[in-house]
Amino acid sequence: MSIKVDSELCTACESCIASCPYGGIKIVDTGETRSAVITSECNLCGACVDACPVDAITLERTEYVDKVDKSLYHGVWVIAEHFDGQIHKVAYQLLGKGRELADLLKTTLSLVLLGDEFDDKLQDFGDYGADEVLYIKSKMLKHYYSDLYVNILTEQVTEKKPEIVLIGATPTGRDFAPRLAKRLNAGLTADCTGLEVEEDTRNLRQTRPTFGGNLMATIRTPVSRPQMATVRPGIFKANKELHKKAKITTIEKKLQEKDSVTKLLKVIKKQKIQINLEDAEIIVSGGRGVGSKEGFKLIRELAEVLGAEVGGSRVTIELNWIDADRQVGQTGKTVSPKLYIACGISGAIQHLVGMQNSEIIVAINRDPNAPIFSVAHYCIVGDLHKVIPILIEEIKKIKAEE
Amino acid sequence: MKVFVCIKQVPGVSEVRIDPKTNTLIREGIPSIVNPHDKHAVELALTIKEKHEAEVIALSMGPPQAEEALREVLSMGADKAYLLTDRAFAGADTLATSHTLALAIKKLLSEKDEKDYIVICGTQAIDGDTAQVGPELAEELKIPQITYVMKFELKGNNIIVERAFRSEEVVQIETIVPVLISVLKEINEPRVPGMKGIVNAYQKKKVIRLNAEDLGADKKELGLNGSMTEVWKIFIPKRKAEKVVLTGTIEEMVQELCNNLHDDKVI
Numbered sequence: 001m002s003i004k005v006d007s008e009l010c011t012a013c014e015s016c017i018a019s020c021p022y023g024g025i026k027i028v029d030t031g032e033t034r035s036a037v038i039t040s041e042c043n044l045c046g047a048c049v050d051a052c053p054v055d056a057i058t059l060e061r062t063e064y065v066d067k068v069d070k071s072l073y074h075g076v077w078v079i080a081e082h083f084d085g086q087i088h089k090v091a092y093q094l095l096g097k098g099r100e101l102a103d104l105l106k107t108t109l110s111l112v113l114l115g116d117e118f119d120d121k122l123q124d125f126g127d128y129g130a131d132e133v134l135y136i137k138s139k140m141l142k143h144y145y146s147d148l149y150v151n152i153l154t155e156q157v158t159e160k161k162p163e164i165v166l167i168g169a170t171p172t173g174r175d176f177a178p179r180l181a182k183r184l185n186a187g188l189t190a191d192c193t194g195l196e197v198e199e200d201t202r203n204l205r206q207t208r209p210t211f212g213g214n215l216m217a218t219i220r221t222p223v224s225r226p227q228m229a230t231v232r233p234g235i236f237k238a239n240k241e242l243h244k245k246a247k248i249t250t251i252e253k254k255l256q257e258k259d260s261v262t263k264l265l266k267v268i269k270k271q272k273i274q275i276n277l278e279d280a281e282i283i284v285s286g287g288r289g290v291g292s293k294e295g296f297k298l299i300r301e302l303a304e305v306l307g308a309e310v311g312g313s314r315v316t317i318e319l320n321w322i323d324a325d326r327q328v329g330q331t332g333k334t335v336s337p338k339l340y341i342a343c344g345i346s347g348a349i350q351h352l353v354g355m356q357n358s359e360i361i362v363a364i365n366r367d368p369n370a371p372i373f374s375v376a377h378y379c380i381v382g383d384l385h386k387v388i389p390i391l392i393e394e395i396k397k398i399k400a401e402e
Numbered sequence: 403m404k405v406f407v408c409i410k411q412v413p414g415v416s417e418v419r420i421d422p423k424t425n426t427l428i429r430e431g432i433p434s435i436v437n438p439h440d441k442h443a444v445e446l447a448l449t450i451k452e453k454h455e456a457e458v459i460a461l462s463m464g465p466p467q468a469e470e471a472l473r474e475v476l477s478m479g480a481d482k483a484y485l486l487t488d489r490a491f492a493g494a495d496t497l498a499t500s501h502t503l504a505l506a507i508k509k510l511l512s513e514k515d516e517k518d519y520i521v522i523c524g525t526q527a528i529d530g531d532t533a534q535v536g537p538e539l540a541e542e543l544k545i546p547q548i549t550y551v552m553k554f555e556l557k558g559n560n561i562i563v564e565r566a567f568r569s570e571e572v573v574q575i576e577t578i579v580p581v582l583i584s585v586l587k588e589i590n591e592p593r594v595p596g597m598k599g600i601v602n603a604y605q606k607k608k609v610i611r612l613n614a615e616d617l618g619a620d621k622k623e624l625g626l627n628g629s630m631t632e633v634w635k636i637f638i639p640k641r642k643a644e645k646v647v648l649t650g651t652i653e654e655m656v657q658e659l660c661n662n663l664h665d666d667k668v669i
Contacts, residue, residue, distance in 0.1 A: 021529075021636065023413075040465045044493035044626055047636040062627070083567060109626045143573075146547060173566055175549045178534035182497060182541040187630030190496075190532035205634065211529050213412070218635040261546040265562065265574040282668070306669065330531075339668040360668055362659065378657050378662060388654045395669060398660060 002060050003044055007035035010054035018166070019051030021211050036162070038057055043307040045217075066223050067185075069203070073163035073225035078130070079153065080113045081172045084267075087113075087121070089279075090168030090199045092128045092238035094231055098166055099129035099242060101197050101204070110134055111246070112154060116142040117249070120246070126246030128238055133248045134160075140255035147261050149176040152253065154183050162226050164204055166195075169230035177230050188228040193235050193334075193353070194218075204229065209330060209353050224355030234278045234334045235357060275324065282308035282339045288314055289344020289365060289384055295320045298388050299343060311335070311355075313345045329354035345383045347372030364388070403445040403456040403579070404519040406507055407480065408539070409440040411464050411471035412529040413556055436471045439495035441478075442585050446554060448479045449590065450572030451473050454556060457481050459510065463491055463502050469609045477595035479601035483509070488613040493642025496530075501539035501628060505617040505630035507543060520561075521582040525550055533584070552588040 006027075012034040016025050025041030027034060036048075036057070046059045074099045095111060102109040111130040113122070115137065122133045135154055153176070157165065167173040169191040181188035194207030194216075202225040207218045221227040222374035233295045257263065269292055277283060284303040286296055296310070302308045311328040313322065328335055330350035340358035345351060347363070347370055355361070356375045363376035375378045414435045434445075447458045455503060460475040462468050462487040463557035472483040486506055494502065521543070526533035533549070552572070553564035559579045564572050568588060595603070614624055623629060646662070648655040663669045 021413075040490060041467065045633045045636050050635070050637075052455075061632075072618065083571060114665075118657070144567075146549075150541075157589075170551045171565075174533045175537060175547070178496065178532075178537035179541045179547065181534075181630075182500065182538040185497070185630070188496070188534060189631060190530075190534055210531065216637050217633050218637075219631045220634045222632050224630050262548065262575050262577040265576050266573040268574060270563065270572065339663065360663070360666055364665070373645070377645055378659055380646060380659065381493075381647070382652055386657060387652055390652055391659070394656050394660045398664060398669060 002058070003038055003049075004058050005036045005038060006056045006058070007033055007371060009054050010035040011054055012036065013052055013053065015051045016048035016057060019047045021047060021215055024048075026352075031240075035371065044142070051299060061323075064222050068224050070163070070225050073161045075108045075162045076105070076111055077110050077112055077157075077162040077164065077166065077226075079167045079173070081119075081168060081170060082113075082115055082260065083144075083172075085117065086174075087118075088168055088170060088233070089238065090170065090231070091125075091261050092174075092235040092240075093167065093236040094127040094166045095125065095130055095242075096239045097195055097231070097238070098164075098235040101195065102131075103163060104197050104199055105202060107163070108132060109116075112136070112153070112156065114138075114141045114149060116140075123246060124247050126244040127240050127242060129242035129244055131244055132244045133246045135248065135250045136253060137250055138253040138255045140257070140259070141253070143264050143267070144172050145260045145262060145264070146175050146179070148259065150179045150183060153180050157226060158182060160274065163202060163225045164197075166229045167228070167230045169232045173230050177228060178338045181228050184225070186228050187219075187224055188230070189219040190230050192229045192231045195231070203227070211294075222339055232334050234336055237336075272287050277309055277311055277328065277333045277335050280309035280335065282306050282341075283311045283335055283355075283358075284308045284341045284343065285311035285326070285345060286315065286321070286343050287313040287345030287351075288315045288348075289346075290321065291344070291385075292314065292334045293319075294387075296321055298385065302317075302341070302343075302388050302392055302395075305392055305399065306339075307342075308339075313348070313351045325345045342372050342376070343388065345372050347375065403454060404511070404516065404520065405456045405458050406510075407440070407443050407447045407458065407460050407475070408503055408521065408523045408535070409444065409460055409462045409471060409475055410437045410524075410527045410529075410662045411435070411462065411468040412527050415597050416641060434470065436474050437524055437527045437529075439526060439528075439585065439587060442587055443522040444475050444478055445586055445590045445592040447520075448593070450520065450556060451479075451481075459484065461486065461503060461506055463487070463494070463499055466611075472609045474595065476607045476609070477493050477599040478593055479595075479599060481607075482644055483607065483609045485609050485611050486613075486617070487611055488624075490619075490621050490624045490627075491613045493629065494624065495629035495631045496532055496538055497536035497630055498624055498626075498628035500542055500594065501623050502617065502619065503535070503539050504542035505619055506612060507539075509612075509617060513621045517580055518559075519580045520556075521545070521580075523582065525584045525586055535584060535607075536584040542659075543580070545576045545580045545581065545582055545615045547582045547584075548577065549584040550586055551583045552586045553588060554583065554585070557577045560592050
């Protein structure tokens with residue numbers, strides 16, 4: 001594998017430099033020629049190859065040599081997680097997407113659950129699209145143990161050989177997935193926001209934000225199986241109407257405390273007002289344009305008449321205008337409500353990646369060039385302090401008529 | 403005891419902007435920094451050293467320029483710093499990265515086959531955001547891991563930590579050394595290097611470079627060759643095309659917006 005610049009073809013136009021996320025290419029003037037040169041910061045990502053208008057850059061990939069017999073691997077798996085007896089909702093979202101992938105690949109969709117006392121809830125996964133439920137049952141699995149998850153899943157994956165394994169990108173999923181991948185020597189892509197399959201090669205195209213959400217990367221695992229991905233909660237939609245009759249397999253494990261290298265001392269629940277932005281159908285968010293902590297009163301009023309939750313851009317959290325768990329964006333929550341109203345938010349890409357999947361986006365901003373307008377469906381160029389009071393009155397009127 | 407801290411030099415990505423006219427990345431003037439989470443890892447290592455007898459060893463895999471990041475960590479108070487740098491490491495995914503780091507740690511432990519060590523990582527890097535290298539490194543070293551740590555206590559060979567599940571749910575876990583932990587920013591406030599620390603970092607301490615050969619690595623397991631995943635495409639996120647720009651007075655715009663939202667059945 002190597003990357004080369006043909007100095008004869010290169011026009012030193014600098015397109016490659018602008019495309020490189022690593023600063024791995026520069027223009028060198030030798031006195032005789034000016035040409036792009038690869039530097040030691042190059043990470044062989046190939047972004048410059050696509051950016052070059054004269055095809056002067058070539059990335060020679062070593063030919064794909066399969067590291068495993070891929071034909072032995074079949075089926076899409078979703079690994080569920082739970083806390084306090086509740087299945088994390090990302091499992092249902094992954095079943096929704098997993099169903100789509102399994103149908104394209106003409107294979108089965110399985111839900112894998114490690115837990116206890118879930119026996120009467122297993123058929124629910126069928127409603128969400130699972131053909132099979134693999135339930136590994138033990139008292140110990142009432143709680144999460146990193147090493148037990150890895151041991152059990154290694155055993156199951158090695159035996160049953162799924163071709164795709166999807167896991168929620170939660171602190172739990174992101175804890176066991178990498179360790180499992182390493183033990184299986186499998187490719188793993190973190191925190192995906194897009195999944196597609198190539199029907200011919202059966203490769204999974206895993207798209208994820210990188211560089212703080214300023215760039216997107218599509219990752220594949222062409223030479224090995226299984227293909228593993230952790231997927232960000234809130235991206236895919238669960239579908240409860242799939243009504244599959246799931247075949248349930250229960251495996252009982254005799255596990256004891258001494259089987260884990262870690263000991264769970266206690267579960268601490270911090271008393272906090274439950275804010276669940278991810279579940280909200282409508283979110284009204286404020287940004288720098290709100291102006292102050294007091295200014296958020298107006299945002300809250302609008303949220304109240306709409307029955308909405310309040311969110312904010314990163315700067316509003318940094319300035320302490322609202323609580324940190326209301327942050328929408330790359331470093332906050334990823335949301336996809338039916339309606340997202342962005343008030344005084346300019347729309348840095350790191351914010352956009354957290355809300356651009358919303359069904360309808362309304363943007364209110366004084367600056368007609370604000371990037372938020374590029375993702376908005378309805379744009380109001382104007383001062384939010386003047387627009388919102390009128391909007392509140394208008395919505396009240398509509399609600400009253402109904 | 404040895405405390406290894408794995409750090410990464412990253413571009414200050416919150417500064418990365420896209421040029422809206424050309425739709426390309428603006429990199430110019432963006433400083434390279436020590437990954438913010440990793441500074442909290444260094445801080446924890448230094449507090450362990452202050453309370454117990456320990457040697458703090460910083461490790462980084464990266465291009466030669468990453469030496470700067472290690473200097474900063476030395477100036478905070480780390481005892482030693484190793485830069486794993488080789489063209490053969492380029493293009494590494496997290497599997498290949500964790501393998502390279504594991505080789506270095508094993509090499510630095512091998513003389514006495516020590517078991518008395520802790521590896522500390524930041525939870526994730528702000529450029530890649532994978533949070534995968536820590537757990538993969540723990541797996542290769544065959545030691546327990548605890549990720550998303552927000553509170554840490556070392557009592558003899560026992561470690562008691564608090565691990566975050568979600569913002570309101572935390573578990574307290576106990577395990578024993580050797581262990582790998584990855585830390586959240588909530589765990590501490592990283593110190594700012596003093597003048598003496600900075601002078602020491604440049605005059606008394608060295609950043610030792612190790613290449614693939616020094617690590618006794620098999621090149622098939624390094625960089626792009628050792629990676630299971632490939633970056634198939636990198637692109638700037640697309641923007642949605644269709645939109646309605648409302649016009650008229652504020653009252654008219656609001657009226658039209660409400661009509662539209664009502665038609666869309668969202669209000």
